[in-house]
Amino acid sequence: MTRFEEVKNLILSLEGDFDKFYSKENQAAGTRVRKGMQDLKTLAQDIRTEVQNKKNAAE
Template sequence: MKTFELLKGLVLGAEEDARKFFEKGNQAAGVRLRLAMQKAKGLAQGVRVEVSEKKKKK
């Protein structure tokens, strides 16, 4: 659950950069957003692994 909370916080934290990029065309915000999404991809994979491990234990 910890990894899920980290993922959620990362996505919510990137919301401002997403708005700046998509609504105002701020290129630096786009770079930050892409970095955050790459981190989110890794965290999402971590959540998948945790879920699979927990299912195997039952």
């Protein structure tokens, strides 16, 4: 479950920047949001690969 915790922590770490970007239109926060979302995408792909490999190893 540590991978799930990584996803949760990453999303929670972006909460402040989301608020700053959407509420206060802070452009720098938007850049941080975009970077965080790219990190989330990369993490999600790593998890997908890991799950697929475990699934294939079990067969």
